[in-house]
Amino acid sequence: MKSKPVLTILHRLAILAYVVFALFPLFWLLKVSVTPNDLLYSEGVRMWPSRTSFDHYAFVIAHSAFPTFFKNSLIVAGSTAVTVTILASLAGYALSRFNFKAKYWIVALMLITQMFPLVMLVAPIFKMLSPLGLTNSLTGLVIVYTAFNVPFATFLMQSFFDGIPKDLEEAAMIDGATQFVAFRQIILPLTLPGIAATLGFVFTAAWSELLFALMLISGNDSSTFPVGLLTFVSKFSVDFGQMMAAGVLALIPACLFFLLIQRYLVQGLTAGAVKG
Amino acid sequence: MASIDIQSIRKSFGAFPVLHGVDLTIQDGEFIVLVGPSGCGKSTLLRMIAGLERISGGDLLIGGQRMNDVPPAQRGIAMVFQSYALYPHMTVRQNMEFALQIARMPKAEIDKAVENAARILQLTPYLDRLPKALSGGQRQRVAIGRAIVRDPKVFLFDEPLSNLDAALRVATRIEIAQLKEAMPDRTMIYVTHDQVEAMTLASRIVVLARKGIAQVGTPLELYERPVDEFVAQFIGSPAMNLLAGEIIATGAETVVRLDGGGTARSAVPTQTSDMGRKVNIGVRPEDLLAVSGDGLFSGEVQIVEALGEVTQLYVARPGGGAHIIAKLPGIHPDLRHKTVTFGADPAKVHLFADGRSLLYR
Ligand SMILES: Nc1ncnc2c1ncn2[C@@H]1O[C@H](COP(=O)(O)OP(=O)(O)O)[C@@H](O)[C@H]1O
Numbered sequence: 287m288k289s290k291p292v293l294t295i296l297h298r299l300a301i302l303a304y305v306v307f308a309l310f311p312l313f314w315l316l317k318v319s320v321t322p323n324d325l326l327y328s329e330g331v332r333m334w335p336s337r338t339s340f341d342h343y344a345f346v347i348a349h350s351a352f353p354t355f356f357k358n359s360l361i362v363a364g365s366t367a368v369t370v371t372i373l374a375s376l377a378g379y380a381l382s383r384f385n386f387k388a389k390y391w392i393v394a395l396m397l398i399t400q401m402f403p404l405v406m407l408v409a410p411i412f413k414m415l416s417p418l419g420l421t422n423s424l425t426g427l428v429i430v431y432t433a434f435n436v437p438f439a440t441f442l443m444q445s446f447f448d449g450i451p452k453d454l455e456e457a458a459m460i461d462g463a464t465q466f467v468a469f470r471q472i473i474l475p476l477t478l479p480g481i482a483a484t485l486g487f488v489f490t491a492a493w494s495e496l497l498f499a500l501m502l503i504s505g506n507d508s509s510t511f512p513v514g515l516l517t518f519v520s521k522f523s524v525d526f527g528q529m530m531a532a533g534v535l536a537l538i539p540a541c542l543f544f545l546l547i548q549r550y551l552v553q554g555l556t557a558g559a560v561k562g
Numbered sequence: 563m564a565s566i567d568i569q570s571i572r573k574s575f576g577a578f579p580v581l582h583g584v585d586l587t588i589q590d591g592e593f594i595v596l597v598g599p600s601g602c603g604k605s606t607l608l609r610m611i612a613g614l615e616r617i618s619g620g621d622l623l624i625g626g627q628r629m630n631d632v633p634p635a636q637r638g639i640a641m642v643f644q645s646y647a648l649y650p651h652m653t654v655r656q657n658m659e660f661a662l663q664i665a666r667m668p669k670a671e672i673d674k675a676v677e678n679a680a681r682i683l684q685l686t687p688y689l690d691r692l693p694k695a696l697s698g699g700q701r702q703r704v705a706i707g708r709a710i711v712r713d714p715k716v717f718l719f720d721e722p723l724s725n726l727d728a729a730l731r732v733a734t735r736i737e738i739a740q741l742k743e744a745m746p747d748r749t750m751i752y753v754t755h756d757q758v759e760a761m762t763l764a765s766r767i768v769v770l771a772r773k774g775i776a777q778v779g780t781p782l783e784l785y786e787r788p789v790d791e792f793v794a795q796f797i798g799s800p801a802m803n804l805l806a807g808e809i810i811a812t813g814a815e816t817v818v819r820l821d822g823g824g825t826a827r828s829a830v831p832t833q834t835s836d837m838g839r840k841v842n843i844g845v846r847p848e849d850l851l852a853v854s855g856d857g858l859f860s861g862e863v864q865i866v867e868a869l870g871e872v873t874q875l876y877v878a879r880p881g882g883g884a885h886i887i888a889k890l891p892g893i894h895p896d897l898r899h900k901t902v903t904f905g906a907d908p909a910k911v912h913l914f915a916d917g918r919s920l921l922y923r
């Protein structure tokens with residue numbers, strides 16, 4: 287079926303409008319980050335400053351605690367993403383393939399954990415982590431983030447495993463593959479899109495989490511970058527230029543990460559497995 | 563040795579029984595076709611032989627060895643799935659090599675086996691393609707190729723052709739028949755719901771029904787001497803017509819007065835004690851003949867289906883009820899709304915009492 291040209295054009299325009307709408311704040315971030323301080327308020331609202339400078343970047347990298355925040359965030363988001371994905375893959379596989387008595391209750395329990403507003407949980411979690419020495423520590427953050435992300439990631443992974451026909455594992459069994467070989471050579475390659483999606487989802491969630499990072503951490507040494515951004519807000523002024531420069535820098539790892547996994551995100555890896 | 567002994571095998575899913583007590587002995591080199599209504603447990607039985615489904619009770623012997631608890635890979639079987647179950651991220655060659663690599667066969671032998679199978683199945687030009695770049699028929703052949711390279715003693719097929727279109731189905735059916743001929747000592751068990759596949763491929767057909775085996779026999783045995791009304795109506799298409807009546811003469815030939823008014827002669831012998839017994843006679847649509855004078859019944863032809871080589875007539879049943887179907891050779895466009903009398907050769911008239919054939923007792 288050929289679509290009508292008018293419809294195609296409308297369709298493209300709608301997408302364009304959406305992309306502009308979604309990316310405009312990012313553009314503004316970039317714009318402010320390269321605007322010299324003296325032009326920030328003097329030029330009125332302009333799409334691009336008459337003179338650009340990278341001074342804010344230089345300052346943020348050389349003279350602020352930002353590199354520490356950045357490193358902390360990288361550690362926290364990376365560890366959380368990897369831990370959650372491993373746990374969620376195993377749990378998702380079990381939920382997808384095995385029937386066991388407690389399955390219903392485990393699923394219900396996991397859903398219940400998702401029902402509370404996080405603000406409610408901050409105080410009790412602080413109470414729990416404090417005696418364990420896990421406040422003010424990146425490990426504590428990783429544990430909390432992992433706990434909050436595992437349920438959703440498990441459901442995500444389960445749906446990916448559900449998409450892999452059971453026949454494939456049975457065929458592998460008949461071909462003589464052990465459970466482990468079948469998992470590594472058949473299931474894992476087919477689940478890469480799911481793993482990539484889960485990694486990406488958890489990484490960005492942990493990367494930009496503010497509430498717990500703010501409540502559980504005090505002091506610059508173990509702050510993550512969202513908390514660090516707040517240090518650009520002082521009692522008397524907000525240093526927008528530096529804040530935006532830090533924001534742009536913070537986007538880089540997330541972008542790199544998605545560039546890295548995007549080829550696994552393409553669907554259709556299981557095409558051709560079954561039927562004609 | 564690839565004989566298969568199925569000894570009172572039972573299967574339940576939880577509390578739900580699917581098969582209760584199946585007994586079957588399959589000789590070396592047989593081509594067994596399993597047929598039966600949907601959901602009667604054909605796939606379940608096949609999967610128990612393959613080792614993909616636990617056996618709830620009874621014994622499974624392959625080549626004289628008890629296999630109940632042996633893992634699938636060590637049973638000497640290969641299975642072709644209805645869904646093909648090709649590994650989608652592997653090329654045709656890798657799909658076929660997989661089992662051999664796991665078995666640590668030397669590379670040279672693997673190549674030889676794969677190339678040989680590819681040649682038999684005309685897959686050589688496609689060896690480096692992914693399954694998604696193949697047509698349905700080619701995928702099916704890869705699935706068969708994956709089974710062949712392992713050189714198993716027993717081939718298991720679960721409705722392998724049901725996803726193909728009609729023309730391809732015929733072509734692949736013939737390929738499977740030739741494959742079997744090329745490997746006379748390999749045993750094949752084949753599940754299908756296609757009458758033609760069952761009749762043409764099988765050395766013996768097993769009809770499954772009501773949680774067990776209804777009848778086992780060569781295709782023609784099942785066609786000519788069905789053990790009960792179920793098998794009689796299941797084998798053959800359209801299904802055998804059943805007409806109720808009462809035995810009025812016994813002996814080497816039996817005479818039945820039909821409730822619809824006619825009289826039927828059957829070559830099935832009966833004893834004097836059978837006099838007056840309520841029976842159903844069974845006549846296949848292709849055995850009904852248009853006759854002048856006395857016959858089994860007369861009725862108005864309500865629907866005519868001209869298929870070219872034959873014409874199927876849907877005839878009003880005397881006394882009401884489902885149509886009686888007759889299949890006459892040739893073309894008969896003029897019979898619609900005519901009242902026709904039908905008869906049949908006594909040798910072709912079956913007798914059933916309480917659902918069981920009077921041939922067997
Ligand atoms: N894994 C299972 N769990 C529960 N019931 C099942 C399962 N597999 C099959 N069944 C039931 O067993 C019966 C036989 O199924 P199956 O062997 O697939 O039938 P067929 O292949 O003859 O159509 C069906 O009623 C089906 O619902």
Ligand SMILES: [Mg+2]
Nearest residue numbers: 604605606720
């Ligand atoms: Mg089936």
